[in-house]
Amino acid sequence: MTPPVRLRPGTRVRVDARGVDHHCRTPRYLRGRLGRVVAHLGAFGDPETLAYHRPGALRNLYQVEFEHAELWSPGEAGVLIAADLFEHWLSVEDD
């Protein structure tokens, strides 16, 4: 039932840039951006179906960190932004 944890701390991941018309928890400003997995936070019901009174498949949730300059311009050196993101929004990016 619980999905296998695929992403380890330190893994570089890119947030999917897809646009969706349904409810999702992935903010627009992170889509398409490159970050790094900090921690696995657990598996939670998928908000994208739970939001419509349908069952939510368990999805792994990760804390992902982004360099400020990856998100904003001009960026501030040494500033990191952390967000909680579901695995089905993340793909592994080779170093």
Next chain:
Amino acid sequence: MSSAAHDMGGDPAGPVDRSEPERTLFEQRVDAMQRLLCAPDRALFTVDALRRAIESLPADTYRGLGYYERWLRAMAMLLVERGVIAEDDLRVRVAALAAGGTTRRAGDPAGAPPPEAGR
């Protein structure tokens, strides 16, 4: 790509208001209602559905409402969606309250003091 009013990260904005105002009775009541409606023995909707309903508010409405006012609108929307209350009944009741009526319904125990004004 759809981008509703709630998804505001990166939009121009002023400084963040970090004051911690006291919770009003209205806010506490709305919070309590949400907990009761989402509790496992009722489970009329999830917090995800609540977020979805909040995010579906038109942008002008969304920006014009306070945090818990959005919750209240969204909860009403979801209770209508789930068939718990009828939209017409809600409208009639709100109009009656606005005209100075009581929140007590016929058949409620007599003698209990009417709820305090919310705000």
